[in-house]
Amino acid sequence: MAQAIRRVAQHEITEEQVFYEAQMSIEDELVESKDAVIQILKLARRLHETEFLNMVTALLEQGTDVLEIVVNQAGKPQYAKGLKNVMGLVQMLGVLDVSSLSGVVQALTNTTERAENGDIEPIRGPIKLLGAMRDPDVGLALGFAFDFLRALGVQLRVQSQSHAVQNSPSAADEGGHH
Numbered sequence: 001m002a003q004a005i006r007r008v009a010q011h012e013i014t015e016e017q018v019f020y021e022a023q024m025s026i027e028d029e030l031v032e033s034k035d036a037v038i039q040i041l042k043l044a045r046r047l048h049e050t051e052f053l054n055m056v057t058a059l060l061e062q063g064t065d066v067l068e069i070v071v072n073q074a075g076k077p078q079y080a081k082g083l084k085n086v087m088g089l090v091q092m093l094g095v096l097d098v099s100s101l102s103g104v105v106q107a108l109t110n111t112t113e114r115a116e117n118g119d120i121e122p123i124r125g126p127i128k129l130l131g132a133m134r135d136p137d138v139g140l141a142l143g144f145a146f147d148f149l150r151a152l153g154v155q156l157r158v159q160s161q162s163h164a165v166q167n168s169p170s171a172a173d174e175g176g177h178h
Contacts, residue, residue, distance in 0.1 A: 030037055047053040059066050074083050114120050123129055132138050 044053070047056075073079055111120070123132055133142065
């Protein structure tokens, strides 16, 4: 007769097995995110080529010294407007839907590459312009551009009217002495 099992043998995981599993997991992620990894590597190469990476590394190595200089400089009146503009830009970026800008960025990238390769034919004269406007993609882009210009015009008019009200003599009287 067989004897009952009294003890279950524990399978110990070796350090090599842990390393192998970690390596396989990393390789799987790299394959899955291939396009993103390639873009990051291209960005890193550009940052290195422009020596921006060296500058950022040096800034990070200096740590609190750089932060102290930035804070001191930010307190000076000549930098206040620039700092305000940066804060406004950051706020604007928070409002923008980045995914909607990806098409614009892709179109800009494609057009830049075509221009560098000399693949863009200039449109000379009104006849060529009218012909180009028959292209549905050009028509859609022009519609987008004109809608943007219309919205920009509305904002400029509102801003101009607001500025005119603030600078009017009655607005000055309201803020004056009573």
